Amino acid sequence: MYAFSKSVMELRSSEIRDLMSTVAKSGMISFAGGMPNNDLFPVREIDAIYNDLDPGVKKSAFQYGPTPGYPPLLESLKEFLRKKGLPVDTNKLLITTGSLQAINILTKEFVDPGDIILLENPSFIGAISVFKSYMARMESIPLLSDGIDLGILRKKLSHLPEKPKILYLIPNFHNPAGVTYSLEKRKELLSIVANKNIIVIEDDAYNDLYFDEDAKIMSIPMKNNEPKNVTICYTGSFSKILGPGFRLGWLLVNEEIYAKCELIKQAMDACSPNFTQVLANEFLSRGLIEPYLSGLRTEYKERMEMTQNALQKNMPDFVKWNKPNGGFYYWLEMPQNFNSSEILLDSINNGAVFVSGKTFDPANIKNNNLRIAFSNMNKEDIDKGIKIIAESIIKHSRSFH
Amino acid sequence: MYAFSKSVMELRSSEIRDLMSTVAKSGMISFAGGMPNNDLFPVREIDAIYNDLDPGVKKSAFQYGPTPGYPPLLESLKEFLRKKGLPVDTNKLLITTGSLQAINILTKEFVDPGDIILLENPSFIGAISVFKSYMARMESIPLLSDGIDLGILRKKLSHLPEKPKILYLIPNFHNPAGVTYSLEKRKELLSIVANKNIIVIEDDAYNDLYFDEDAKIMSIPMKNNEPKNVTICYTGSFSKILGPGFRLGWLLVNEEIYAKCELIKQAMDACSPNFTQVLANEFLSRGLIEPYLSGLRTEYKERMEMTQNALQKNMPDFVKWNKPNGGFYYWLEMPQNFNSSEILLDSINNGAVFVSGKTFDPANIKNNNLRIAFSNMNKEDIDKGIKIIAESIIKHSRSFH
Numbered sequence: 001m002y003a004f005s006k007s008v009m010e011l012r013s014s015e016i017r018d019l020m021s022t023v024a025k026s027g028m029i030s031f032a033g034g035m036p037n038n039d040l041f042p043v044r045e046i047d048a049i050y051n052d053l054d055p056g057v058k059k060s061a062f063q064y065g066p067t068p069g070y071p072p073l074l075e076s077l078k079e080f081l082r083k084k085g086l087p088v089d090t091n092k093l094l095i096t097t098g099s100l101q102a103i104n105i106l107t108k109e110f111v112d113p114g115d116i117i118l119l120e121n122p123s124f125i126g127a128i129s130v131f132k133s134y135m136a137r138m139e140s141i142p143l144l145s146d147g148i149d150l151g152i153l154r155k156k157l158s159h160l161p162e163k164p165k166i167l168y169l170i171p172n173f174h175n176p177a178g179v180t181y182s183l184e185k186r187k188e189l190l191s192i193v194a195n196k197n198i199i200v201i202e203d204d205a206y207n208d209l210y211f212d213e214d215a216k217i218m219s220i221p222m223k224n225n226e227p228k229n230v231t232i233c234y235t236g237s238f239s240k241i242l243g244p245g246f247r248l249g250w251l252l253v254n255e256e257i258y259a260k261c262e263l264i265k266q267a268m269d270a271c272s273p274n275f276t277q278v279l280a281n282e283f284l285s286r287g288l289i290e291p292y293l294s295g296l297r298t299e300y301k302e303r304m305e306m307t308q309n310a311l312q313k314n315m316p317d318f319v320k321w322n323k324p325n326g327g328f329y330y331w332l333e334m335p336q337n338f339n340s341s342e343i344l345l346d347s348i349n350n351g352a353v354f355v356s357g358k359t360f361d362p363a364n365i366k367n368n369n370l371r372i373a374f375s376n377m378n379k380e381d382i383d384k385g386i387k388i389i390a391e392s393i394i395k396h397s398r399s400f401h
Numbered sequence: 402m403y404a405f406s407k408s409v410m411e412l413r414s415s416e417i418r419d420l421m422s423t424v425a426k427s428g429m430i431s432f433a434g435g436m437p438n439n440d441l442f443p444v445r446e447i448d449a450i451y452n453d454l455d456p457g458v459k460k461s462a463f464q465y466g467p468t469p470g471y472p473p474l475l476e477s478l479k480e481f482l483r484k485k486g487l488p489v490d491t492n493k494l495l496i497t498t499g500s501l502q503a504i505n506i507l508t509k510e511f512v513d514p515g516d517i518i519l520l521e522n523p524s525f526i527g528a529i530s531v532f533k534s535y536m537a538r539m540e541s542i543p544l545l546s547d548g549i550d551l552g553i554l555r556k557k558l559s560h561l562p563e564k565p566k567i568l569y570l571i572p573n574f575h576n577p578a579g580v581t582y583s584l585e586k587r588k589e590l591l592s593i594v595a596n597k598n599i600i601v602i603e604d605d606a607y608n609d610l611y612f613d614e615d616a617k618i619m620s621i622p623m624k625n626n627e628p629k630n631v632t633i634c635y636t637g638s639f640s641k642i643l644g645p646g647f648r649l650g651w652l653l654v655n656e657e658i659y660a661k662c663e664l665i666k667q668a669m670d671a672c673s674p675n676f677t678q679v680l681a682n683e684f685l686s687r688g689l690i691e692p693y694l695s696g697l698r699t700e701y702k703e704r705m706e707m708t709q710n711a712l713q714k715n716m717p718d719f720v721k722w723n724k725p726n727g728g729f730y731y732w733l734e735m736p737q738n739f740n741s742s743e744i745l746l747d748s749i750n751n752g753a754v755f756v757s758g759k760t761f762d763p764a765n766i767k768n769n770n771l772r773i774a775f776s777n778m779n780k781e782d783i784d785k786g787i788k789i790i791a792e793s794i795i796k797h798s799r800s801f802h
Contacts, residue, residue, distance in 0.1 A: 060643030062442035243463030245675035274646030
C-alpha cells in the first residue's frame with residue numbers, strides 16, 4: 001500500500017523538467033534555476049588544490065570513506081561552523097550527499113505515512129518532494145515578510161488531530177520567498193514549540209550569502225542558542241558556497257538523533273563522494289573559502305540590486321515584493337486572481353522564464369506569486385528579462401477587464 | 402510505527418565500524434575491506450582528464466545536473482553497456498550515487514514494511530542494510546557453488562504466505578561468496594520466476610573483473626536476454642572500475658519502472674555528483690577504461706592466485722573454498738560448529754583481519770564462514786596474513802577436543 005506511488009510526485013517533477021528544457025532553448029533569459037552562477041564557481045582554487053594534493057590523499061579520494069564523512073572534512077567543517085557559533089561540540093556532524101539528503105534522512109527517521117509535517121508556504125520544492133515521498137501529510141503555514149504566521153502556527157498546533165512530527169523552516173534568505181526571519185519571530189517561534197516534542201528542521205542552505213552586516217547578524221542560526229526544550233536539527237550545504245556538483249551537505253544534530261541518521265545514511269549511499277569531500281576539505285582548511293565567499297556576496301548583491309532596479313522600473317504597482325537581504329531570490333506577489341502559470345507561458349514566448357508560484361505551494365494550488373532567481377543571471381540580461389516578465393503580467397492583468 | 406527504528410540495523414553496522422577501526426591499527430594485515438586496491442586507481446588518467454577539461458565542461462562539473470545523470474555520461478555509459486550486450490535501447494539508464502542507491506531506489510519503489518524479499522545466503526551487506534531499512538522480511542536461499550539452491554527457491558515460492566516482491570541476486574563474482582552462476586542455473590532460475598510478477602534485481606557490480614575468457618562468457622548478464630515474462634532490474638557500479646570515491650552507479654530498467662525511479666532519485670539527492678560524472682564520462686568516452694581494466698584484471702587475478710596458494714599451503718583440510726573466477730573474494734567454509742567471530746578475535750590479536758560469516762547472513766546467525774577480500778592487499782602480505790588466519794582456525798578447532 002505504501003510502496004512508492006508515482007502519482008504523488010509526478011506533476012511537480014515534470015513541470016520542472018519542462019521548464020529546464022525550455023531554458024535550454026537558445027537565447028532564453030532564465031530566472032528559473034535556483035542555482036549558483038556558472039561563472040562564479042571557485043574553479044581556479046579547486047584546480048590549484050587538485051594539482052597540489054598529497055599523493056596519498058588523492059588515492060583516498062578515489063576510495064570509500066567512512067559513512068559519517070571524510071574525517072579531515074568533518075574537522076575543518078566543524079571549525080567553519082564553530083566560527084558561526086554553532087554548537088559543534090555538543091552535537092554531531094554528518095556529511096550528506098547534498099542537504100536534500102539531510103532532509104531525506106531526517107524524514108526517514110521521524111515520519112511514517114500519514115504523519116503531519118508543518119512547513120512554510122511557500123517552501124523549498126526539494127523538501128516538498130521528500131515529504132511526499134514519505135507520504136507525509138503536509139500542513140503549510142503562510143510565510144510573512146518576517147517569518148511564518150505564528151497565529152496560524154498556534155492554531156494548527158491546537159486544532160490538528162495529531163501532533164506534527166516535524167516543523168520544517170528556512171529562516172534565512174528563504175527559497176523561494178527571499179525573506180529572513182526577524183529575531184523576535186525566532187524567539188517567539190521557539191517558545192511556541194517548546195516542550196511539544198516536535199522536531200524543528202532548520203534548513204540553512206543560504207547562510208553565508210548575506211548582503212550586509214545587518215543581514216549577517218539577523219541570520220544567526222536558531223541552533224546556536226537552542227533552548228533545552230526544543231530539538232533543532234540543523235542542515236547546511238556546500239552547494240551555494242562551493243558548487244552543487246560536489247553533492248555535499250551536512251546535518252548537525254544531537255547524539256541520539258545522529259545515531260539513527262548514520263545508519264540511515266549508510267543504507268542510502270554508504271558514504272558521500274570522497275572525491276569531492278577531499279577537495280572541499282582543502283578548500284576549507286587552506287583558508288580559501290572566506291575570501292571566496294566575500295567576493296561571492298558582492299557579486300550576488302550586485303545582481304540583487306540590479307534586479308531591484310529592474311523591478312522598480314518595469315513592474316506595475318499591483319506587484320509587491322520584499323528586497324532580499326541575502327540569497328538568490330525575489331518572490332513577486334500579484335493580486336489573488338492572477339495565474340502565474342499563464343503569465344509564464346506568455347513570458348516564455350517572449351524570451352524569459354521563471355518558476356510559477358504554485359510549484360512552491362505544498363498543495364500545488366496557490367499561484368499568484370512567481371519566483372525570480374537572480375543568482376545565475378548575466379548582469380546585462382537582468383533588465384531585459386524583468387521587462388519581458390513585467391509585460392506578460394500587465395498583459396495578463398488586462399485579460400481581467 | 403514504521404519510522405526508522407535503530408534496533409533493526411545497529412548490530413551489523415557497529416560490527417563493521419569496529420572492524421574498520423581495528424584495521425586502522427598500524428601493522429594489521431587486512432582482508433576485511435571489500436574495496437578496490439588503493440594503489441590501482443587510475444589516478445594518472447584522471448589527472449590528465451582533469452587538467453584537459455574544456456573550461457565550460459569544468460564549470461558544469463561544479464553545477465547541478467539533471468536527475469537521470471550528466472547527459473554525456475548517460476551516452477558514453479550506454480555505449481559501454483551496449484558492448485556487453487545489455488539492452489540499452491529498450492530500457493532506460495539512470496545514474497545513481499553508487500549502486501547501493503540503485504538498490505535503495507528499487508526497494509523504495511516496490512517494498513512496503515513486512516513485504517518479502519528473497520535473497521542469497523550469504524548476501525551483500527549493503528543490500529541487507531537497505532532491505533532492513535525498509536522493514537522488509539528477508540527470506541534467504543542458500544548459495545551453492547553454481548548459484549542459489551533452486552529446490553529451496555521453488556519451495557519458498559510455493560510455501561511462503563505472500564508473494565515475494567523482489568528476488569535479489571549477485572550472479573557474477575559474488576560478494577562475499579566469490580561464486581559465479583552457471584549458465585544452466587541462470588536459465589532454470591529465470592524459468593522458475595517467469596510469470597510470477599517478482600522483480601529480479603541483478604546486481605552486477607563486479608561484471609568487468611573476470612579473470613579469464615571463460616569467466617567473461619560465463620558472466621554475461623541475465624538482463625542481456627531477459628525473457629518477456631521476467632522483469633530484471635540491472636544495477637552496476639563505477640566503484641570497482643574507477644573508484645568508490647566517485648559514488649557513481651547505475652540502474653538499467655524498463656520505462657515503467659524507470660519513471661518512478663527517477664522521481665525517487667530526485668527526492669533522495671536531486672542528482673549524483675556532476676563533478677565525478679564529468680570525469681567518469683571522459684574516462685569512458687576517451688577510451689581509457691578498457692586498457693585500464695585489462696591491467697586491473699591482471700593485478701586482481703595475481704592476488705587471487707597468491708591467495709589460492711597461501712590457502713592451499715596453510716589451511717587445514719576441513720576448510721573448504723571455491724577458487725573465484727573474478728571479483729575480490731574468497732569465502733571459506735568451516736564445519737558447522739565453528740564460530741568465525743571467535744576466530745576473528747584471535748586472528749586480530751595476531752595481526753590479520755577478515756569479516757566473519759554471519760555479517761553476510763541476512764538473519765545474522767550462520768557463522769561458520771569467513772570472507773577473505775584479496776583486492777586491497779599488498780602482495781607481500783598475503784601469505785603471512787593467510788597463515789595467521791589459518792593458525793587461528795586451527796587453534797579454534799582444538800578447543801572442540
